[in-house]
Amino acid sequence: MMKERTLHHDLDAREMTRLRAFQCIREAGQISRTDIAKALNSSPATVTSACGALLEAGLIRDVEAERTDATQRGRPRVMLEVNGEALAVAGIKVARHAIHVTVVDFKGVEIGSHLSPLAASCMPAEALVMAVRQALDDACEKLGLSLDAVAGVALGLPGFINGETGFMHWSSSVRERNVDFMPLFARHLPCPAFLENDANLVAKAEQFFGAGRGLRNFLVVTIEHGVGMGIVQDGQLYRGERGCGAEFGHMKVQFEGAVCQCGQRGCLEAYVGDYALIRDASVGRQGDAYKSLTDILDAARAGDRLSGEVLERASKVLGVALASLVNLFDPEHIVIARLRPRFDEAHTQAMLDALKRNTVQVDAPLPGITVRNLDQKMWARGAAAHGIERVSILKIRARGDQDAA
Ligand SMILES: [Zn+2]
The missing domain is CATH 3.30.420.40 (ATPase, nucleotide binding domain)
Structure with missing residues (x-):
C-alpha cells in the first residue's frame, strides 16, 4: 500500500537499477543499452535485465536508430526510448483563484491543458480535493481523453508539504493544518496521486525542460x-x-x-x-x-x-x-x-x-x-514531470512485486 510507504526509499537494489535506467533513457531521449551501462557505471548484463523488466512493464520500447551516415552497413543499432503513448499523467497546480491541469504523455509531451476557476483561495482540504477531481474530469472531457487513461495525478500546493508521504503541515490554500492527503486522494481521485510543494514542481520543470x-x-x-x-x-x-x-x-x-x-x-x-x-x-x-x-x-x-x-x-x-x-x-x-x-x-x-x-x-x-x-503552465508541467517519475516508480515496484511472487 502506498500510504505508509514512502516512494523512493523502499525500492530494493534491483528496482533502483530499473528506476535509474528508466531515468537515463528519459533524459537521453534515445539511448543504447551499452550507453546506459556506461552512464550508470553498471555491467551490460545488469542493464539488459533492468531494461527487460521495463520493456515488459511497457514503460519503454525498442526503436531502430536513425542512421546518421547513409553509407553505413550492417544491422541497425537498437535503441531504447520511453513509450510515450503508454500512459498519461496529469499535473495539477492549485493557484489562488484557479486550478490548472496539464495532461502529458509518458515522455512529457503535452496532450493538452485546462483551467478551472476556484471559488475560494482557501478551502477545507476535502473540498479542495473534490474541486481537483472536478477539474480533472473537465480536463479529460475537453481533451477527449478517458479518465482510465490517466495513470497518475501530481498536485502542487504552496506551503509546508512532505512530498515523500503526502502529508501537508500547512498551506495558505487549505483551511486546516496537518492533513494527510493520501486518504482524501484515495476517496476522490480515480488513480494514484501525489502531493508536492509547488516550488519543488517548478524546480522539476526547470530540471526537465528549462534552465536546470x-x-x-x-x-x-x-x-x-x-x-x-x-x-x-x-x-x-x-x-x-x-x-x-x-x-x-x-x-x-x-x-x-x-x-x-x-x-x-x-x-x-x-x-x-x-x-x-x-x-x-x-x-x-x-x-x-x-x-x-x-x-x-x-x-x-x-x-x-x-x-x-x-x-x-x-x-x-x-x-x-x-x-x-x-x-x-x-x-x-x-x-x-x-x-x-x-x-x-x-x-x-x-x-x-x-x-x-x-x-x-x-x-x-x-x-x-x-x-x-x-507562466502558470510551468507549475503544472513540473507537476506532470513529477507525476511521470512517481508513476514510473509505482510501475517498477509493481513489476518487482510480481517478480518476487
Ligand atoms: Zn512566514
Whole structure:
C-alpha cells in the first residue's frame, strides 16, 4: 500500500537499477543499452535485465536508430526510448483563484491543458480535493481523453508539504493544518496521486525542460502571492528531514517585523510577496486600497512616490536574501521565476545589485542567474514531470512485486 510507504526509499537494489535506467533513457531521449551501462557505471548484463523488466512493464520500447551516415552497413543499432503513448499523467497546480491541469504523455509531451476557476483561495482540504477531481474530469472531457487513461495525478500546493508521504503541515490554500492527503486522494481521485510543494514542481520543470537541464546543483526561487524555493542537489530535490525544508519565504529578514501569512513575524514573504506590497503601498488610501500588483506598478509609473518606494525596497530586500542563498549554497545557477506582471528593468537591476553587493567576495564568478516570468503552465508541467517519475516508480515496484511472487 502506498500510504505508509514512502516512494523512493523502499525500492530494493534491483528496482533502483530499473528506476535509474528508466531515468537515463528519459533524459537521453534515445539511448543504447551499452550507453546506459556506461552512464550508470553498471555491467551490460545488469542493464539488459533492468531494461527487460521495463520493456515488459511497457514503460519503454525498442526503436531502430536513425542512421546518421547513409553509407553505413550492417544491422541497425537498437535503441531504447520511453513509450510515450503508454500512459498519461496529469499535473495539477492549485493557484489562488484557479486550478490548472496539464495532461502529458509518458515522455512529457503535452496532450493538452485546462483551467478551472476556484471559488475560494482557501478551502477545507476535502473540498479542495473534490474541486481537483472536478477539474480533472473537465480536463479529460475537453481533451477527449478517458479518465482510465490517466495513470497518475501530481498536485502542487504552496506551503509546508512532505512530498515523500503526502502529508501537508500547512498551506495558505487549505483551511486546516496537518492533513494527510493520501486518504482524501484515495476517496476522490480515480488513480494514484501525489502531493508536492509547488516550488519543488517548478524546480522539476526547470530540471526537465528549462534552465536546470543538465545541472547537478541549482536553486529555483518562485515569487508570487508568497515566495517559494526548490533546491536541486546532486540532481535530486532536497526536502529536509520533515519534508518542509527550503522555506526561503519564511526566512526572517526583520526581527519582530511585519506579520506573515504563516502567522510569524519578519518573514521575507511579508516584505516581497504580492500581499505585502499591496498592504504597504495602500497605507493611507483607506477604502481605496490597491487590488493587485499591476495597480501598484501602474501607480509607480504614474509618479506615485509610495508605490515606487515599496517596489524598490522589495527589490532590495529580495536581492539581499538571494545573496544569503548564494552564500549558503554556492549553487551553479539560480532561477528567479516571478508570476507577476513585468517589473520595470530598474527594479530587477536593484535586486541584482543588492545580490552582488551582499555575496561573499571570492575571485570566482557568481553563479548564473536567470530571471524569468513564470507562466502558470510551468507549475503544472513540473507537476506532470513529477507525476511521470512517481508513476514510473509505482510501475517498477509493481513489476518487482510480481517478480518476487
Ligand atoms: Zn512566514
